[in-house]
Amino acid sequence: MKFLRDTWLVFQRQMQLLLRNPVWVAVGIIQPMFYLLLFAPLMKQALSQGGPMTDEQAYRIFVPGMLVMVALFSAFSGFGIIAELRAGVIERNRVTPVSRVALLLGRSLRDVVQLLFQAVLVTLLAVPFGLRVAVGDALLAYLLIGLMTLLLSSTGYALGLTLRSEDAMAPMLNTVIQPIMLLAGIFLPLTFAPEWLKNVAKANPFKWATDGVRALFAGNPGDDAVWQALAILTPLTVVALIISSRTFAKSVR
Amino acid sequence: MIIETSGLRKSFRSRAGRETKTVEAVRGVDLSVAEGEIFGFLGPNGAGKTTTLRMLATLLEPDGGSAVIAGADLRKEPGEVRRRIGYVAQGGSTWDESTGREELVLHARMYGIGKADAQRRAAEALDTFELSEYADRRCKTYSGGQRRRVDIALGIIHSPKVVFLDEPTTGLDPQSRAHMWGEVRKLREMGMTVFLTTHYLDEADALCDRLAIMDHGQIVAEGTPADLKQEVLGDVVSVNAREVARAADLFGTAEYVRKVETTEQSLRLYVEDGASAIPHVLRTLDAEGVAIEGIELHRPSLDDVFLAKTGRSLRES
Ligand SMILES: Nc1ncnc2c1ncn2[C@@H]1O[C@H](COP(=O)(O)OP(=O)(O)O)[C@@H](O)[C@H]1O
Ligand SMILES: [Mg+2]
Numbered sequence: 304m305k306f307l308r309d310t311w312l313v314f315q316r317q318m319q320l321l322l323r324n325p326v327w328v329a330v331g332i333i334q335p336m337f338y339l340l341l342f343a344p345l346m347k348q349a350l351s352q353g354g355p356m357t358d359e360q361a362y363r364i365f366v367p368g369m370l371v372m373v374a375l376f377s378a379f380s381g382f383g384i385i386a387e388l389r390a391g392v393i394e395r396n397r398v399t400p401v402s403r404v405a406l407l408l409g410r411s412l413r414d415v416v417q418l419l420f421q422a423v424l425v426t427l428l429a430v431p432f433g434l435r436v437a438v439g440d441a442l443l444a445y446l447l448i449g450l451m452t453l454l455l456s457s458t459g460y461a462l463g464l465t466l467r468s469e470d471a472m473a474p475m476l477n478t479v480i481q482p483i484m485l486l487a488g489i490f491l492p493l494t495f496a497p498e499w500l501k502n503v504a505k506a507n508p509f510k511w512a513t514d515g516v517r518a519l520f521a522g523n524p525g526d527d528a529v530w531q532a533l534a535i536l537t538p539l540t541v542v543a544l545i546i547s548s549r550t551f552a553k554s555v556r
Numbered sequence: 557m558i559i560e561t562s563g564l565r566k567s568f569r570s571r572a573g574r575e576t577k578t579v580e581a582v583r584g585v586d587l588s589v590a591e592g593e594i595f596g597f598l599g600p601n602g603a604g605k606t607t608t609l610r611m612l613a614t615l616l617e618p619d620g621g622s623a624v625i626a627g628a629d630l631r632k633e634p635g636e637v638r639r640r641i642g643y644v645a646q647g648g649s650t651w652d653e654s655t656g657r658e659e660l661v662l663h664a665r666m667y668g669i670g671k672a673d674a675q676r677r678a679a680e681a682l683d684t685f686e687l688s689e690y691a692d693r694r695c696k697t698y699s700g701g702q703r704r705r706v707d708i709a710l711g712i713i714h715s716p717k718v719v720f721l722d723e724p725t726t727g728l729d730p731q732s733r734a735h736m737w738g739e740v741r742k743l744r745e746m747g748m749t750v751f752l753t754t755h756y757l758d759e760a761d762a763l764c765d766r767l768a769i770m771d772h773g774q775i776v777a778e779g780t781p782a783d784l785k786q787e788v789l790g791d792v793v794s795v796n797a798r799e800v801a802r803a804a805d806l807f808g809t810a811e812y813v814r815k816v817e818t819t820e821q822s823l824r825l826y827v828e829d830g831a832s833a834i835p836h837v838l839r840t841l842d843a844e845g846v847a848i849e850g851i852e853l854h855r856p857s858l859d860d861v862f863l864a865k866t867g868r869s870l871r872e873s
Contacts, residue, residue, distance in 0.1 A: 391649035
């Protein structure tokens with residue numbers, strides 16, 4: 304099938320370029336390490352104010368939040384596409400009969416692979432600190448995070464292709480991502496939040512995603528939060544993929 | 557005709573502060589390009605050359621008009637058009653971190669070409685454009701001329717019938733430009749129709765079989781470089797003589813002379829065909845005993861044509 308072949312073609316190229324630049328791989332490893340080593344102990348202390356807490360409990364709250372945070376950063380994919388736009392690569396692709404959906408999906412899947420690699424790494428690094436999670440639960444959590452990445456990276460591409468300049472993109476992303484991050488309860492679960500803040504956070508799909516991932520890391524795959532997260536992320540991802548592949552079809556210069 | 561367009565139009569709305577301005581980039585372009593020729597679009601910056609090319613390459617939807625390219629209708633079957641054409645953008649199209657060979661193989665595969673065939677075509681193209689030596693180095697290490705040659709190789713990797721080259725030599729040093737002219741002629745020899753744009757007069761003159769002069773979104777003249785120059789002014793025979801005034805009188809009524817101009821030391825005769833006029837001129841001067849110091853045939857340049865059609869010089873615009 305042409306679409307699958309084209310997607311594989313674009314994906315392969317993107318992976319090749321990613322692996323060629325080991326700096327990114329290194330950054331992807333070192334960044335989560337910082338959080339695990341320098342921030343997690345602090346958070347454990349903060350969380351224990353509500354009652355004594357074991358390392359395992361702390362990391363079960365902290366690691367999912369970190370995974371969601373890294374997934375949120377996939378929206379920065381938009382900067383890469385602006386560079387490609389400027390180099391003339393996108394226009395060169397668009398002049399061929401290659402599938403427009405493949406141009407998007409091949410790139411987004413590269414982002415997903417990169418993120419899943421980081422996610423597995425973070426999970427493994429947290430094990431020595433006392434994190435325990437069943438393989439099945441972790442895989443389901445990775446599915447949620449993978450969906451989030453697909454959603455955010457394709458949105459990032461659509462934004463990049465539409466705004467066409469880093470200067471317009473940076474403030475836009477910062478103003479959107481920050482409240483999303485704060486309102487997702489990434490570091491401190493929203494259980495500590497006042498009622499009104501909890502209600503506002505309910506409008507944030509990534510709050511549901513964070514809850515879902517936390518439930519899985521807590522060993523409760525049957526928790527409502529899991530199916531709710533899936534039910535919210537799936538349609539959003541589909542819509543983002545459709546909109547974004549349209550921008551690939553008609554982006555100008 | 558391998559390309560036929562009629563009434564192609566495109567305008568852009570751009571925002572400057574609060575006001576939105578409409579720029580009519582292309583205002584009704586009718587063209588026909590014959591198979592196997594090098595067709596040129598000559599015009600100053602902002603004339604609408606790139607916009608026209610991008611419409612023909614399916615990258616930009618026209619506001620109006622139609623075009624048939626290599627037998628495929630631009631509006632009804634853009635996918636077919638894409639398969640049959642190659643397009644080389646003005647600003648280049650290679651990625652710094654990829655090698656020339658990788659770019660060529662990937663691009664071929666985007667046209668649905670199989671892996672082995674794509675690799676074979678890439679090797680062939682690298683050879684044709686004398687890039688084999690650098691094939692496996694990253695594009696960021698290439699010189700401007702090398703990088704431009706990769707762009708052209710990308711444009712023809714799938715053996716299109718028509719290839720569009722947007723300003724193939726802009727920004728190149730004189731030596732690379734001369735080299736590039738050779739490459740463009742090679743494409744014609746390979747059986748491709750080449751449609752290029754340029755704002756260099758000498759390039760349009762030396763390289764193109766036929767050309768259209770574009771200004772402010774419209775075509776103001778079309779033909780072979782020789783015809784265009786002929787049509788406007790004909791040739792100029794300038795004669796250096798001491799008795800300019802007396803010499804001028806001799807040609808006032810000559811049928812083959814369109815116009816006579818004099819300066820202090822020379823006489824300028826505008827004639828249809830300089831080569832055949834010179835013997836007549838010499839005979840006339842000789843018969844009347846006017847001594848000459850020199851005679852020169854001056855063919856008008858495309859700049860003279862542009863000047864005649866637009867009232868401006870292309871060099872200045
Ligand atoms: N994407 C665009 N948005 C707004 N204006 C544009 C765009 N592309 C081209 N133009 C304008 O259209 C006109 C023609 O541009 P172009 O086709 O690039 O000319 P040329 O290639 O002959 O230099 C110019 O005035 C240019 O500023
Ligand atoms: Mg241009």
